[in-house]
Amino acid sequence: MLGGPASNADLLAQLNAEPLPDPLQDVEYTGDLAVDAGAELDALAIGFRERTKREDERFRLATDSEFWFALCFKSREDKDAFLKAAGLMHIGDKYLDGRAAAAVLGVDMPTTDTGEE
Secondary structure (H helix, E strand, O other): OOOOOOOHHHHHHHHHOOOOOOOOOOOOOOOOHHHHHHHHHHHHHHHHHHHHHHHHHHHHHHHOOOOOOOOOOOOHHHHHHHHHHOOOOOOOOOOOOHHHHHHHHOOOOOOOOOOOO
């Protein structure tokens, strides 16, 4: 998530997430240093390409302007006063989960299944 986890549940999910696979786990070692080093480099290159694909998708989702909007205030104090009055401060003070904010504000949201939490 852009700016870090939006809630304690998001943070907990990140802490409990399965680690990324070891790119070297499927390398079969032969005992020949040159062959094994080449196999490791190939496996690492594949791992980097896969990570790049995941990061590209994460970046697209994080920066897609159709997913978010912004409220601007004249000062930090005004922003904080708004968040406190709306009962949203416990969700965050910069990047708020839209569904969590809707729940606090009593806004019914349609059910959507994006396949992502």
